[in-house]
Amino acid sequence: ALVRRTVFVTGAVNMKGCPTPDRGEVAFIGRSNVGKSSLVNMLTNRKSLAFTSKTPGKTQQFNFFAVNDKPDLERQIRFGDDVPGSKDRDSFYIVDLPGFGFAKVPQKQRQQWSDFMEEYFNSRETLKVVFHLIDARHGPTDEDAKIMQKVGDILDSKRTQYVVILTKADKNVKGADSEKNPGKVSKSVLEKLTETMKAHRVGYAPIVLTSAQTRLGRDEVWKYLRLAAEA
Numbered sequence: 001a002l003v004r005r006t007v008f009v010t011g012a013v014n015m016k017g018c019p020t021p022d023r024g025e026v027a028f029i030g031r032s033n034v035g036k037s038s039l040v041n042m043l044t045n046r047k048s049l050a051f052t053s054k055t056p057g058k059t060q061q062f063n064f065f066a067v068n069d070k071p072d073l074e075r076q077i078r079f080g081d082d083v084p085g086s087k088d089r090d091s092f093y094i095v096d097l098p099g100f101g102f103a104k105v106p107q108k109q110r111q112q113w114s115d116f117m118e119e120y121f122n123s124r125e126t127l128k129v130v131f132h133l134i135d136a137r138h139g140p141t142d143e144d145a146k147i148m149q150k151v152g153d154i155l156d157s158k159r160t161q162y163v164v165i166l167t168k169a170d171k172n173v174k175g176a177d178s179e180k181n182p183g184k185v186s187k188s189v190l191e192k193l194t195e196t197m198k199a200h201r202v203g204y205a206p207i208v209l210t211s212a213q214t215r216l217g218r219d220e221v222w223k224y225l226r227l228a229a230e231a
């Protein structure tokens with residue numbers, strides 16, 4: 001099994017709040033409601049490790065989850081099974097970020113998250129992979145394009161792998177019966193995506209189609225998680 005045990009470690013609102021960078025790490029970014037937290041649950045085989053919601057703006061901090069965390073027997077007895085232990089050989093952190101682009105989150109808060117993300121990208125030396133989630137039905141928005149710009153500027157020079165994930169591939173897309181053909185994405189969305197990526201110097205990045213519901217794309221995403229686990 002790729003994943004044995006995953007525990008919530010901490011929610012951070014600034015660099016000081018992040019756990020000690022003692023293992024590889026991957027981050028999930030994208031618009032509010034695109035399915036970041038749902039994908040984290042799917043990848044770790046958990047129902048509600050990361051909290052999800054129909055309403056955008058659910059995740060409010062940079063939530064760190066330790067995958068393949070080593071249980072600490074003494075702490076387990078004292079505090080229960082769901083507490084962080086220590087670093088196992090193939091342990092890594094998954095970081096679930098607050099979404100961007102949700103109008104109801106106050107501007108000040110959004111700016112704070114955006115500043116934190118930039119600083120995090122710039123200075124988190126254990127960050128191995130950044131997954132940028134985009135809704136498979138809609139393709140990239142202006143805000144997604146801005147994020148690609150940032151990624152092109154920052155991550156490129158840091159050898160952090162950047163991966164685009166198209167989410168909710170189980171949902172119906174125009175011109176494709178996704179009930180019968182799960183994992184369809186329309187040609188126009190794919191074209192717009194690749195154009196936007198090229199225009200922002202991230203045309204090299206892989207694109208993975210996923211569904212938290214059907215578990216489509218799980219193995220493909222795990223290929224990149226392994227980069228962090230082996231770091």
Ligand code: GTP
Pocket residue numbers: 030031032033034035036037038039051052053054055056057058059060097098099100167168169170171210211212213214
């Ligand atoms: P924020 O925390 O607000 O940034 O949102 P998020 O990106 O973490 O989204 P979340 O995982 O909370 O999912 C938002 C909604 O989309 C929930 O109602 C999920 O059930 C739904 N959802 C997420 N992934 C999928 C998917 O692959 N298929 C379907 N059908 N629904 C999904």
Ligand code: MG
Pocket residue numbers: 036037038051052058059096097098099
């Ligand atoms: Mg979330």
